[in-house]
Amino acid sequence: MTAISLKDVRKSFGRYQALKGVSFNVQEGSVTGFVGPNGAGKTTTIKVMAGLVRPDSGEVRLLGRDPFEDVEVMNEVSFVFTRLMYPPTDTVLEYLEDQAAVFGGDVKKAIEEFDLKVHLKKKLSELSSGLAQRVQLAAALLKSPKLIIADEPAANLDPPARNELYERIKELNRKGVTFLISSHVLSELERVIDRVVFISDGRVTFEGPLGEALDRGEEIYLLVDNVEKALSVLSGRDVRKDGAYLVVRVDMAEAISSLEKAGVRVLIARRSSLDEAFKKYTNLGG
Amino acid sequence: MSSALKVFRVVLKERYKSPTLELIVPAMIAGNVMIPAFLIRGGFQPYGLVLSFIPMINVSETAAIALALRNVIFVTGEHVYQGFVSSYLTMPVSRTSFFLMAMVSDVVIPLFTFLAIETVYLDLAGILNPYSSSMLVIFSAGYLFSTGVIYLTTFLLKSPGASVLTSIFLLSAIFVGGGVGEFGLIISKNLNFLPLISWTNPYVIAVAETLLPSRYFGALADALTLGVLIDLILGALLYVITLLNFRRMDL
Ligand SMILES: Nc1ncnc2c1ncn2[C@@H]1O[C@H](COP(=O)(O)OP(=O)(O)O)[C@@H](O)[C@H]1O
Numbered sequence: 001m002t003a004i005s006l007k008d009v010r011k012s013f014g015r016y017q018a019l020k021g022v023s024f025n026v027q028e029g030s031v032t033g034f035v036g037p038n039g040a041g042k043t044t045t046i047k048v049m050a051g052l053v054r055p056d057s058g059e060v061r062l063l064g065r066d067p068f069e070d071v072e073v074m075n076e077v078s079f080v081f082t083r084l085m086y087p088p089t090d091t092v093l094e095y096l097e098d099q100a101a102v103f104g105g106d107v108k109k110a111i112e113e114f115d116l117k118v119h120l121k122k123k124l125s126e127l128s129s130g131l132a133q134r135v136q137l138a139a140a141l142l143k144s145p146k147l148i149i150a151d152e153p154a155a156n157l158d159p160p161a162r163n164e165l166y167e168r169i170k171e172l173n174r175k176g177v178t179f180l181i182s183s184h185v186l187s188e189l190e191r192v193i194d195r196v197v198f199i200s201d202g203r204v205t206f207e208g209p210l211g212e213a214l215d216r217g218e219e220i221y222l223l224v225d226n227v228e229k230a231l232s233v234l235s236g237r238d239v240r241k242d243g244a245y246l247v248v249r250v251d252m253a254e255a256i257s258s259l260e261k262a263g264v265r266v267l268i269a270r271r272s273s274l275d276e277a278f279k280k281y282t283n284l285g286g
Numbered sequence: 287m288s289s290a291l292k293v294f295r296v297v298l299k300e301r302y303k304s305p306t307l308e309l310i311v312p313a314m315i316a317g318n319v320m321i322p323a324f325l326i327r328g329g330f331q332p333y334g335l336v337l338s339f340i341p342m343i344n345v346s347e348t349a350a351i352a353l354a355l356r357n358v359i360f361v362t363g364e365h366v367y368q369g370f371v372s373s374y375l376t377m378p379v380s381r382t383s384f385f386l387m388a389m390v391s392d393v394v395i396p397l398f399t400f401l402a403i404e405t406v407y408l409d410l411a412g413i414l415n416p417y418s419s420s421m422l423v424i425f426s427a428g429y430l431f432s433t434g435v436i437y438l439t440t441f442l443l444k445s446p447g448a449s450v451l452t453s454i455f456l457l458s459a460i461f462v463g464g465g466v467g468e469f470g471l472i473i474s475k476n477l478n479f480l481p482l483i484s485w486t487n488p489y490v491i492a493v494a495e496t497l498l499p500s501r502y503f504g505a506l507a508d509a510l511t512l513g514v515l516i517d518l519i520l521g522a523l524l525y526v527i528t529l530l531n532f533r534r535m536d537l
C-alpha cells in the first residue's frame with residue numbers, strides 16, 4: 001500500500017508557480033527522502049499534505065485519505081517541522097499534555113523515553129534546536145502514528161543531535177513507521193533513507209530506491225587510505241581527484257582488486273557521488 | 287469525547303490559563319462603580335443607569351473589550367502571524383471548526399462572563415429592569431460589531447501593531463464621529479437620518495431617550511432598535527468575511 005500519494009499537485013502564489021504538477025508515491029514501511037535545493041517546493045508540498053496550503057489542483061492522499069476532507073487522518077499522521085510550531089510561552093510539559101489531550105498517548109512514558117524530565121518546566125522558546133526537535137518528536141509519537149512527515153527536521157541540528165534524530169528514525173522505522181523526510185542536502189540523509197524523491201523547480205525529477213538514483217554514473221568514486229600510491233597504481237587510466245575522492249572510469253571490481261593487491265585500502269567505492277545524483281536530478285549540473 | 291471537543295479544550299486552555307481570568311473577573315466585578323454611585327444618590331434614575339453603561343466609563347465593559355482585543359490580536363492573531371496555528375490545524379479539526387472554537391474562546395466567553403457578572407450585579411442591586419437589560423443588549427451588539435472589526439483587521443493585516451492601531455483608530459472614529467453626528471441630528475431635530483447612523487454609537491441616543499422620553503414620541507427608541515440590528519448584522523458579516531478569508535488562507 002502507498003502511505004502518501006500525490007497526483008499532479010499544482011500551487012501558485014500570485015503569479016509564481018511553486019508546484020508545477022507534483023506527483024509521487026511513498027511506500028508504506030519506507031524511509032523516503034524528499035530532496036531538492038532551496039526553493040524547489042519541498043515545504044510547500046509538505047504544507048499541502050498537512051492541509052495548511054490548499055493546492056490549486058491535483059490530488060493528495062495520506063494513508064488513502066484526503067487531508068482536506070477527512071481531518072481524522074491527522075490521528076494517524078504526524079508532522080515535524082524545522083522549528084517547533086507551538087506558542088513559545090508554553091512549557092515542554094504543557095505542550096506534551098496538550099498533544100496527549102487531543103491525540104491520547106502516555107506523556108510519562110514519552111518523558112522517560114526521550115529523557116525530558118529535567119526540561120519539563122522550560123518554555124518552548126528556551127529550548128536549544130536539538131532539544132526542541134527531541135520534544136517535537138516525542139510529541140509526534142504520542143499518537144503512535146503510522147506515518148511521519150518531517151520538513152528539514154535536522155536543518156538546525158549539530159552532528160550529535162542529528163545522529164540521535166536519525167537513530168530514532170531508524171528505530172521507529174523498524175517498528176513499522178513510514179517516514180518522508182525533506183532536506184536540501186542528500187548526503188545528510190543517505191544513512192537513513194532507502195528511497196528518494198527528487199524535486200526541482202516545482203517538479204519531481206526522480207522517484208525510486210536511493211541505490212537506483214546513485215547507480216547511474218559511468219565513473220566510480222573511490223576513497224582510499226593512500227592517494228599517492230593509488231594514483232600510481234591507476235596511472236595510465238582516466239583518473240582525476242574530486243575532493244577526497246578519486247574518480248575513475250574503470251570496472252569497479254578490477255580497480256578495487258588491483259588497488260588492494262598493491263596494499264592500498266579502499267574505504268569507500270561507489271558508482272556515483274551523492275553530489276552527482278543531486279546535481280543530475282535537480283538541474284544544477286547544467 | 288469527540289476530536290473537535292478535545293481540540294476545543296486545548297484552544298480554550300491556551301487563552302484562559304492563569305492569570306487571565308483571575309485578573310479580568312475581579313476587574314469586572316469591581317468595575318461597576320458608576321451604578322452604585324447613582325443608586326446612592328437616591329431614587330431610580332434611568333439617566334444615571336444609561337450613563338454608567340457607556341464603555342470607557344464602565345470598567346467591566348472596557349475589560350470585556352480589552353480581553354477580546356488581547357485574545358484576538360495577541361493569541362489567535364499571533365498564532366497566525368507566527369505560524370503556531372499550523373500545530374492546531376494539524377489536529378483533527380476542520381478550519382471552520384477551528385475558527386468557531388477560536389471565536390467562542392476569544393470573544394463569546396468574555397461577553398458571557400461580562401453579561402453573567404452584570405446580570406447578577408444588577409439583580410443584587412435591585413435594578414435588573416427593562417432599561418438596564420436593554421443596555422446589556424445594546425452593549426452586546428456593539429461588542430460583536432467591534433470584535434468583528436478587530437478579527438477582520440487581524441487576519442488581513444497580519445501584524446499585531448498594525449491590527450491594534452487600525453482597529454482602535456477605526457472603532458474610535460466610528461464611535462466618536464457617529465456620536466457627534468447623532469448629537470447634531472438630535473439637537474437639530476433632524477430625526478429622519480438618525481436611524482442610518484444609530485449603529486455607530488447607540489449610547490448618545492440612549493442618553494437622549496432617557497433624558498427626554500416624551501419629546502421624540504418613540505423616534506429615538508426606533509432608531510436605537512435599528513442601530514442594534516445593524517450592529518448585529520454588520521458584526522455577523524465581518525465574522526463571515528473573516529472566516530471565508532481564513533478558510534482559503536495559506537499558512
Ligand atoms: N506563502 C508564499 N507566498 C509566496 N511565495 C511562496 C510562499 N511559500 C513559498 N513560496 C515560494 O515558493 C517556492 C518554493 O518554496 P518552498 O516550498 O519553501 O521551497 P523549499 O522548501 O524547497 O525550499 C519558493 O520560491 C518560495 O519563495
Ligand SMILES: [Mg+2]
Nearest residue numbers: 042043044152
Ligand atoms: Mg523548505
